[in-house]
Amino acid sequence: MSDSLQHAFSPAMLGKLPLKNRILKAATYEGKTPDGIPGDLLLNFHKGIVRGGTAMTTIGYCTTEADGRINDQMMWMHEGVRDRLIDINRELKKAAPDAAISGQMTHCGNFSKNRKMQRLKRPLGPSRQFNMLGAASGMPFAGAMAVSNIDYLVQTYFDAALLMKETGFDAIEIHFSHGYGISQFISPKTNRRTDNYGGSLANRMRLPLRVMDAVRQAVGDDFPILGKIGLTDGIKGGLQIDEAVEVAAMLDAGGIDALICSGGTSSFNPMVYFRGDTLEKGLIEVEQNPIMKMGLKLIGSRMFHYYPYEELYFLDDAKRVRDRVNCQMVYIGGCTDVASIEKVMSEGFDFIQLGRPLIKDPNFVKHAMSDRNYKNGCTHCNRCASLIEAPGGIYCPLNLEDAPA
Ligand SMILES: Cc1cc2nc3c(=O)[nH]c(=O)nc-3n(C[C@H](O)[C@H](O)[C@H](O)COP(=O)(O)O)c2cc1C
Ligand code: SF4
Secondary structure (H helix, E strand, C coil), X not given: CCHHHHXXXXXXXXXXXXXXXXXXXXXXXXXXXXXXXXXXXXXXHHHHHHHCCCCEEEEEEEECCHHHCCCCCCCECCHHHHHHHHXXXXXXXXXXXXXXXXXXXXXXXXXXXCCCCCCCCCCEECCCEECHHHHCCCCCEEEECCHHHHHHHHHHXXXXXXXXXXXXXXXXXXXXXXXXXXHHHHCCCCCCCCCCCCCCHHHHCHHHHHHHHHHHHHHCCCCCEEEEEECCCCCCCCCCHXXXXXXXXXXXXXXXXXXXXXCCECCCEHHHCCCECCCHHHHHHHCCCHHHHHHHHHHHXXXXXXXXXXXXXXXXXXXXXXXXXXXXXXEECCCCEHHHHHHHHHCCCCEEEECHHHHHCCCHHHHHHHCCCCECCCCCCCHHHHCCCCCCCCCCCCCHHHCCC
């Protein structure tokens, strides 16, 4: 085994959290919380991941409040799920006592089709905006947050982080990217505010930094906080790499433990991070709402651009962030074989997050540790991603045994 590979498969510290190796599961919203309730579907999916040798799994899309959900099947952090989260985290620890569990904290901001809003009448973001996702559900417009809404949002992150720590998560990942709530403030495309939450980068970072401080206050200094940031929005007028590097530097200075560099936005250009076959065809097949289905047919090709898959597609830009910050760095994006793991390690990254490769093969780590020629088999067809709202949630159709009964 080369030194880089040895390094990847050896114990490491994420902040103050000991991990058995450097391979982590990326947050992938799995659509396995029917009616927002975490139960056996979610547990069994993540059991497979932790048993397969991955050092830390990540439960994706742990929304900080009910109105932060993109759809009404998503889980949100509240007292009603406390006992279930305790059970899930306890069972995962039983299944793999040496694996850790992270939860990704998110909020949809202006991008939602959730008809079961509890507090608000319509989604809110930094500025008023057309809510394309909600149009077919009768919510075509998102409003602009007042400062009181911003204060409330920050408080939801504090409360959710506290709940997550108390229910047995070992780490928290804050989602600062992909066009969701916080990244709408960072991006000059979606943040057109004229108060001190908009305009300059320092102003656009005011909310993200407040959120980070709130989460830190909730969990304390010894609890790892990761941040998933965008390297680019992939749209004209959006966040670009030069500013993204400064975003990283500001979070680093603000005390983040580790950064994960992704890119693209679910609202405007998702294929930047779903590099590979377009999601359009699969989404059209799965979509139940006839208006949404028609909309996808009409404008899908304009939204889902073709970005051919290549291994380690974010590496060059992620290296720019690596060179700018002192915190730990987690590489994400197209790492499917052993040579790629070696490459990422040799470039000075501390950890690697895998999304689709672990959906394809939850035993990736065990297999890669024992076979240098291991082939993962993920074809980057993105069928799994188009199944997030299908009954039973995601699975890899190449693994027939994973299909929901
Ligand atoms: C089914 C699916 C769901 C995803 N859901 C999320 C999510 O909830 N949060 C997130 O930050 N990224 C999400 N992603 C993106 C992944 O975390 C990751 O950034 C992307 O898949 C690229 O990594 P990969 O090449 O290892 O798959 C999702 C990806 C897939 C395939
Ligand atoms: S469906 Fe399977 S092969 Fe296709 S991208 Fe997802 S994990 Fe990879």
